[in-house]
Every structure is written in C-alpha cells, then in structure tokens.
Amino acid sequence: MVTYRAYIKKDYKAEIRWEPDHPFLAGLARISFMTVLLVIPWLLLGMKAPELTPTSSPVSKSVITSQQDRIIEPSAIDNGLVIDTAYLPENEIFETTGLEPPELEEIIDPINDQVTEAAWQSVVVSKGDNLARIFSRLNLSARDLDAIMALGEDTLVLKHLQPEQVIQFQIDDNQFKSLKYPASLVTTLHVVKTDDGFRAETLTEELEIRIKHVNVIIDDSLFLSGVEAGLSDNLIMQLVAIYGWDIDFALDIRSGDHFSMIYEERYKNGNKVSEGPVLAAEFVNQNIPYRAVRYTYEDGQSDYYSETGRSMRKAFLRTPVNFTRISSGFSLKRKHPILNKVRAHRGVDYAALSGTPVKATGDGIVTYLGRNGGLGKAVILKHGGQYSTVYAHLSNYKQGLRSGNRVKQGQIIGYVGMTGLASGPHLHYEFRVNGVHRNPLKVELPQATGIPEEEMKHFTTQIEPLLAELDNITAKSGLITVNSHSDLRSSVL
Ligand SMILES: [Zn+2]
Incomplete structure (x- = not known):
C-alpha cells in the first residue's frame, strides 16, 4: 500500500520564470497587460504629435519637441502647464516656454533636412x-x-x-x-x-538610468505586498530568484517579514521602459536578515553575493523537478509499495506527470546512463569529489545525453516516468555525500563558489556604496533589524 504524504509544495527555487497558476495572480498579470495595451496608443499619440504637426523650419520643429516632453511629463499635466505652442508665432514660443532658441548646428540633421516637406x-x-x-x-x-x-x-x-x-x-x-x-x-x-x-x-x-529604493513589509504574501508597494512582477521575481536558495517563499514567509531593495529603472524620453537589475537588497525572514549585493566582474558577468563575498546560490538545486507532491520521503524503514517488504527508502519520490523534465541539480558529469534494475531508466551524476545524485524511473533520457557528458545545473537530463519498480509516474531522487545516502530535503547544501580571493579587494570597493545606501534606507524605514551583519543562514544553522 502506498502512503502518500500529501502536502503540496510550490517550488520557486528551480524555476526563475513566474507562471501564475493562482487565479488572482493570473488576473493581475492580465490587468497589467491590459494597462499596457491602453497606454500604448496614448504614448504613440504623444510621440507622433510633433511629426504630424505641419512645420516648415527646423527651428520650430525643435521647439515642438520640447513641448512633446512637456506633454508626457505627468507633473506638468497635473499643474496645467501644458501650453500648446504649435500655433504661436515663433518669437512668442520662446517667451512662453522660456526656452532659448537652439543653436542651429545642434539641430541640423543631414538626413532629416532633405525630407522636411x-x-x-x-x-x-x-x-x-x-x-x-x-x-x-x-x-x-x-x-x-x-x-x-x-x-x-x-x-x-x-x-x-x-x-x-x-x-x-x-x-x-x-x-x-x-x-x-x-x-x-x-x-x-x-x-x-x-x-x-x-x-x-x-x-x-542612451537610456536614462534612475536608481530607486523601496521598503516593503509583508502582510500576507510576498507578491501581494510587493504589488501593493508598486513593484512589478518582474522585480518581485528577481528578488525571489536572488533569495530562492535560502528562503522558501511558499513556506517560510511570516507576516511582518520585510525587505528593502535598491534597483535600477530605465527611461526613454521620460517614460519607464524597463526595470532592474536589483543592485542590493536586505530580506528579513523570521527576524533573520539576508543581505545580497550584485557584483559585476570585469568580463561583464554579474551575480549576487553576501556582504562577505559568499555566493547567494548553492551548488545544488533543492529539487530536480517541478513536482505536484512528495509521494514518499526519505526513510530508513518503509514498506515498499510493490515488493510489500520493509525496505529503506534512501531518496525522495516526487510525483509528477509523466514527461515532466528532470533537471541536473548541480554542475557535474554523467557517470551512468541506462537501465538499472528496480530504478528503471536512471541517470547518475558526479559533482566534484564528494557528491553524486541519482535520478530514476525516467520515461526517457534527454536526447543526445551520454555517459561522460558534462552537465550544468538546471540542465534537463531526462523526463519523469515509471520504468523499473514504480507504482505510478514519479522521480526517485537520491543525494549521496561520499557515497552515503542523505536526505535531499534536509541535507545542508554546499554554497556555490564565492568571490575569488584575488577579486575581494575590487568586490569590497564596488559594493561599499551599495551597502551604505542599504544601511541608510533600512535605518530610515524604522524597522528593527536584529543583526544587520549576519551573513546568511549558514551562520545560524
Ligand atoms: Zn523512490
């Protein structure tokens, strides 16, 4: 008989992309989309206005461009400052707008000059x-x-x-x-x-970059509180991706948890066109602060680190599959559902639909790929000297994957199935440390590589202003931070 531990765990760690399956969130996404649809024609009108206005000389054209800036400047609209200069004589335009007539060479565009008619x-x-x-x-x-x-x-x-x-x-x-x-x-x-x-x-x-910051106290859910504070889904998902290794956003969040975040916004002609990246953040989860800063290497690659240069990522994903439930946990005494004998279950079974992609939980080398008795079609990966992971009951392997291949963390290696001894489609996953089976749900996962020693000086210099700003905004928020220099969960485990 199969005893299902029927709790559903929504896993954000393995999946950076957010697919709303909650009707309310899906609705929100739809509303944002509609808003964009409504705003587009308005923006287009604003941008087209100068082109459609009959103009003959390059000078008046440039003035109208300034007027266009006023049209899309919301505060100017609020204050009733929008002045329709298009129909005023030229000298009055400069008086009304307070603009100096522009230098001629500034506005001569060799291409546009030939096509003004x-x-x-x-x-x-x-x-x-x-x-x-x-x-x-x-x-x-x-x-x-x-x-x-x-x-x-x-x-x-x-x-x-x-x-x-x-x-x-x-x-x-x-x-x-x-x-x-x-x-x-x-x-x-x-x-x-x-x-x-x-x-x-x-x-x-060039897009104009503006640095923003925000303090958010979480009421019920991270998403709702974030949206209420004016954050986009995209920014909230960036935050989830940064902290997803330390915080389970489905299970660990408590009312009163809070975060502060410094991030970029990009503007074109005064209109926001994109957001992010997050530059620095502090997330206080159950009174434990987690700080993260973005560091960019000389080759342009960026990643998130703690204040001391420890990677925010772990060397392993907690789960290799987007599953619907954990059908059987790690146990040294379990009655085997098919053999009907008490046997240790040295892995975790993730129930998922047949064909669901299975991902390598860490960078590694394929050391085994083939049928293996009760495990059915199985893949074994070796990660450095100590660690190995097992993925069993697969319906199929990733096409082209061979023993000896290198795989990256998150890379698809096969698909959920029920080959071997299995009562239904699920992934059997094992995590072994020095050959000993460990509970994948509990084992302390090693950290991904941090800032290299020789890079530390540069790192400290680059993150200093961000940390100062973070100190500043967390102090201003009036929130009590238990220990603002605690370095991730590892220090409290
Ligand atoms: Zn199993």
Whole structure:
C-alpha cells in the first residue's frame, strides 16, 4: 500500500520564470497587460504629435519637441502647464516656454533636412507582415524595396519585423522618401532616399538610468505586498530568484517579514521602459536578515553575493523537478509499495506527470546512463569529489545525453516516468555525500563558489556604496533589524 504524504509544495527555487497558476495572480498579470495595451496608443499619440504637426523650419520643429516632453511629463499635466505652442508665432514660443532658441548646428540633421516637406505616416506591423507586403499596401515601388534591402547590415533588421511595431514612412507623390524603424529599445533605423540612391543610418539613444529604493513589509504574501508597494512582477521575481536558495517563499514567509531593495529603472524620453537589475537588497525572514549585493566582474558577468563575498546560490538545486507532491520521503524503514517488504527508502519520490523534465541539480558529469534494475531508466551524476545524485524511473533520457557528458545545473537530463519498480509516474531522487545516502530535503547544501580571493579587494570597493545606501534606507524605514551583519543562514544553522 502506498502512503502518500500529501502536502503540496510550490517550488520557486528551480524555476526563475513566474507562471501564475493562482487565479488572482493570473488576473493581475492580465490587468497589467491590459494597462499596457491602453497606454500604448496614448504614448504613440504623444510621440507622433510633433511629426504630424505641419512645420516648415527646423527651428520650430525643435521647439515642438520640447513641448512633446512637456506633454508626457505627468507633473506638468497635473499643474496645467501644458501650453500648446504649435500655433504661436515663433518669437512668442520662446517667451512662453522660456526656452532659448537652439543653436542651429545642434539641430541640423543631414538626413532629416532633405525630407522636411512630406508628412509622416505610421504603419503598424500586423501578424505575418513583412516589408514587401507593407510596400505593396502603400503602393511603393518594389525596386526601392530591393535597393533598401541591398544596403547591407543596417537594413537587415527590416527582415524581422514584429507585430505591433510601428514604422514611420514619408511618402511624397507615391514615392518613398524615408522611413524610421525602432530596431530596438535604444536604436532607430533611418532610411532615406537621396539624389544619389538610398542611405541607411542606425541612431542609438542612451537610456536614462534612475536608481530607486523601496521598503516593503509583508502582510500576507510576498507578491501581494510587493504589488501593493508598486513593484512589478518582474522585480518581485528577481528578488525571489536572488533569495530562492535560502528562503522558501511558499513556506517560510511570516507576516511582518520585510525587505528593502535598491534597483535600477530605465527611461526613454521620460517614460519607464524597463526595470532592474536589483543592485542590493536586505530580506528579513523570521527576524533573520539576508543581505545580497550584485557584483559585476570585469568580463561583464554579474551575480549576487553576501556582504562577505559568499555566493547567494548553492551548488545544488533543492529539487530536480517541478513536482505536484512528495509521494514518499526519505526513510530508513518503509514498506515498499510493490515488493510489500520493509525496505529503506534512501531518496525522495516526487510525483509528477509523466514527461515532466528532470533537471541536473548541480554542475557535474554523467557517470551512468541506462537501465538499472528496480530504478528503471536512471541517470547518475558526479559533482566534484564528494557528491553524486541519482535520478530514476525516467520515461526517457534527454536526447543526445551520454555517459561522460558534462552537465550544468538546471540542465534537463531526462523526463519523469515509471520504468523499473514504480507504482505510478514519479522521480526517485537520491543525494549521496561520499557515497552515503542523505536526505535531499534536509541535507545542508554546499554554497556555490564565492568571490575569488584575488577579486575581494575590487568586490569590497564596488559594493561599499551599495551597502551604505542599504544601511541608510533600512535605518530610515524604522524597522528593527536584529543583526544587520549576519551573513546568511549558514551562520545560524
Ligand atoms: Zn523512490
């Protein structure tokens, strides 16, 4: 007879991506999406306004650009400061807006100068669209299209139009004059027809970075409290990913837990376009503070560390599979469900649907891959000198995986099944230290590699201002921190 320990444990550690399966959270995600949909046309209107206004001289054009900044500046709207300067005579514009007439050379754009006559029109890319279809819809010449695509690297991006993107065209007398295409968040491709052929130019715009911080006290759930404090799902998931190795966000969170976080926001023309990364955080879980700072190596790689340079990650994932329940725990005396004899169960069984991916819990080498009696199709990984892990009852191995292969933590190695002696689809997982079976749910997992000795000096210098800022905001929050320099759970275990 099978005795199921029927508790459901939602596991955030192995999965960075957040798939809401809670109806409320799914609803929230839907609402955010709708908000974005509602905001897009408004933004487009704001951005298109200067282009659609009839302008003749480059000077007045530049003034209208300033006005556009005012339109999208919410505080200016609140204060009733938006002044429609488009219809004022030029000298009055400068008086009203308090702007100095700009230096001419600042605003002369060799490309735009040749195309000020024709109005711009916006084309929204639809599903399955490509530039050839758009050209034909606009009655533009296919020969011009060929010439544009022959310009080389710059115009290659036009082969990968995405639905909902907006391309702006200047067409005069059914003749292509120019186009502007937002190739990425920070680059715009300009293509212009000149007297001696076509020219393409990619303009890059730096995003403005603003540093933000937040203090959040958790009422009921991390997600709800985070959302209430104005944090996006994305930022909350970044926090979960940083701390997911130390804190089980489904089981460990208590009312009154709190966190402070310093993070970046990126802005384009005054509009927020992206958030993150988190630069530093302190999470106080059941009165134990966990601090994490982001450190960037010279080669550009970044990771999160404690104040003393210990990695926030562990060398092993706690669980190798997204499971529905633990069907049988680690026990030295268990009646085997099929053999009906008392036998030690030296692993953990994770009930999951057949075909669910099984992940390597740590970096390692495949030392065994094949059928192994009652274990059925099994994979054994060796991780350094001390550790090995066993994955059994698989329906199949990851295609192409061979004994001797190196695998990375989180890499899929096979799929849940019920080969060998199994009463239903589940993963049997063993964690061995020096050949001895240990309870994977309880064993103290070794830390991933921390900051290398030779890098420590640089590390300390880089994180100093972040820690100072963190001290500052946690002090300001009025929250009592038991021991702000405790270094992760290892110090209290
Ligand atoms: Zn088992």
